Amino acid sequence: MSTRERLRPVARIAKYTFMDDVRQRGFLVMFFILVAIVLLSRGCYQGTYVVNGRPVDTEMVVGTVSKVTFHIIVVGTMLITAMLSMGLLRRDRDDGMQGLILSKPITRCQYMLGKVLGIWFLTSLFMVSLHGAAFLIASVALGVVNPGYLVASLLACSNLLFVVITVLLLTLLMPDMLAVLVVIGVGVIGIVGDGLYSLSQSQTAQMILQQSSQPLPSGRTFWEVIYYAWPKLSGTVRFAASFIDGSFSSTYAYPIINIMLYCLILGFLLLLKFTKQEIL
Amino acid sequence: MIELKGVTKRYGPLTAVDNVSFSVETGECFGLLGPNGAGKTTIVRMLLDLTRPTSGSLCMNGSPSHFAVCRTGVGYLSEESRVPQHLPGWRYLLRSAELLNMSRPDAIDQCTRIVELVGIKGREGTKVGTYSKGMIQRLRLGAALLGDPQLLILDEPTVGLDPIGIRETRLLLDSLRNRGMTIFLNSHLLSEVEKICDAVAIINRGVLLIKDTTSEIVKDGDGLEDVFVRYVKG
Numbered sequence A: 001m002s003t004r005e006r007l008r009p010v011a012r013i014a015k016y017t018f019m020d021d022v023r024q025r026g027f028l029v030m031f032f033i034l035v036a037i038v039l040l041s042r043g044c045y046q047g048t049y050v051v052n053g054r055p056v057d058t059e060m061v062v063g064t065v066s067k068v069t070f071h072i073i074v075v076g077t078m079l080i081t082a083m084l085s086m087g088l089l090r091r092d093r094d095d096g097m098q099g100l101i102l103s104k105p106i107t108r109c110q111y112m113l114g115k116v117l118g119i120w121f122l123t124s125l126f127m128v129s130l131h132g133a134a135f136l137i138a139s140v141a142l143g144v145v146n147p148g149y150l151v152a153s154l155l156a157c158s159n160l161l162f163v164v165i166t167v168l169l170l171t172l173l174m175p176d177m178l179a180v181l182v183v184i185g186v187g188v189i190g191i192v193g194d195g196l197y198s199l200s201q202s203q204t205a206q207m208i209l210q211q212s213s214q215p216l217p218s219g220r221t222f223w224e225v226i227y228y229a230w231p232k233l234s235g236t237v238r239f240a241a242s243f244i245d246g247s248f249s250s251t252y253a254y255p256i257i258n259i260m261l262y263c264l265i266l267g268f269l270l271l272l273k274f275t276k277q278e279i280l
Numbered sequence B: 001m002i003e004l005k006g007v008t009k010r011y012g013p014l015t016a017v018d019n020v021s022f023s024v025e026t027g028e029c030f031g032l033l034g035p036n037g038a039g040k041t042t043i044v045r046m047l048l049d050l051t052r053p054t055s056g057s058l059c060m061n062g063s064p065s066h067f068a069v070c071r072t073g074v075g076y077l078s079e080e081s082r083v084p085q086h087l088p089g090w091r092y093l094l095r096s097a098e099l100l101n102m103s104r105p106d107a108i109d110q111c112t113r114i115v116e117l118v119g120i121k122g123r124e125g126t127k128v129g130t131y132s133k134g135m136i137q138r139l140r141l142g143a144a145l146l147g148d149p150q151l152l153i154l155d156e157p158t159v160g161l162d163p164i165g166i167r168e169t170r171l172l173l174d175s176l177r178n179r180g181m182t183i184f185l186n187s188h189l190l191s192e193v194e195k196i197c198d199a200v201a202i203i204n205r206g207v208l209l210i211k212d213t214t215s216e217i218v219k220d221g222d223g224l225e226d227v228f229v230r231y232v233k234g
Helices: A003-021 A025-045 A058-086 A088-095 A097-102 A108-142 A148-171 A176-201 A203-211 A220-229 A233-241 A254-275 B040-047 B089-098 B104-117 B133-145 B163-178 B190-196 B224-232
Strands: B002-011 B014-024 B029-033 B055-060 B074-077 B151-155 B182-186 B199-204 B207-213
Touching: A003 A088, A003 A108, A003 B089, A025 A058, A025 A108, A058 A088, A058 A108, A058 A148, A058 A176, A058 A233, A088 A097, A088 A108, A088 A148, A097 A108, A108 A148, A108 A254, A148 A176, A148 A233, A148 A254, A176 A203, A176 A233, A220 A254, A233 A254, B002 B040, B014 B040, B014 B055, B014 B199, B014 B207, B029 B040, B029 B190, B040 B055, B040 B151, B040 B182, B074 B133, B089 B104, B089 B133, B104 B133, B133 B151, B133 B163, B151 B163, B163 B182, B163 B190, B182 B190, B190 B224, B199 B224, B207 B224
Parallel strands: B029 B182, B029 B199, B074 B151, B151 B182
Antiparallel strands: B002 B014, B002 B055, B199 B207
């Protein structure tokens, strides 16, 4: 069987997943909420901002608002992705579609790949569209086109893939809602970890450590390993957002590599677990 | 066409299928009989790799059942009548056809023919959620017949059908058998099985009690129902 023939069922399952999930009520509600946020952000680009009696540069205002909008859209889309992924396998099971598909000459890997790609494509398209709208608004306000915004959006899609794969894997091991909460927890711990790490690297913290007569805690290396090995969801968004103001540097690309590695490892585990799963 | 060798399936302490071996020849119409919980559906699900045996081997179309290729040319109607309620019947059939690697025009041709064959013409455009149980069963039977399968595995195909539907299904299966299709039938309707099947196996509590041709099993003037009751009640 040629690669093209192997990929055809994957593409079809992805298409059906896309078509079925785009009509989910939760998806539509979140879509309208985020569209409203993007449209409301238009007002932030107009008017004059004054800080300590000095007017703030318009370019800086637009840049900051663009970044804030970018972050809100990414976080919102990650939540939608988690919610959609949560019921993905259950819906198929309840509808009898899982049994129907897998009773045909389609492997479980093809099925799972189709489901993952379908939901990832849907949520990525959703996020890139919203970012596209924000990008247009910012371009009109500033009168300058900033393609970095769209690059940032595409980079942030790697987080959505991570969320899809992780939630699907966890739903095979625990109740759906718990799977979503675990993924949200992973994201929150990552943000807190980033904050603590930044704090520990600050000059003030270094000075306090130097002045302290106590030796450095022996567990520090261990916590650093944990910090670097933890899924870098917020780091990826920060790295992607650095493309908006052009402050990016390839030395900060580690979060993307970290997330892609997680996608590969968790994707492998997902396929392994699903291959051994009873199809109800 | 189908071969089971020493197949056992355990769910914890429960043995659903216990060391079952039998084969179904090409072109044969085979009926697997047994009371509720006998292990019939588990055998079918193992054949289609929806569940894995604890021990033993299952082959279909000459390949082990865990290879997807062995399901080529196999039509399957499951016991549960679950279908996506939001899809129109036509879309359900079209999806089923496309998943068999058919091109869109071929899939449309096949679905048009199947809609007439299973008697849902005129209702195929409405959502499955509005269908009666019998219509859903007809639709699912139609989906199993897509792609002109060489082997048809039917798990309780007449559930939910009225007497006319049951008769139509029997006549349809008869005509498919006459065209050389191999049929594997799980059913409680012993009179229907007796009329259609060339060979029958009776299973109870996971153990195969008998497997022979229908004519051999009912040769002493007893109906299949009498034989079934005799074997199952021991």
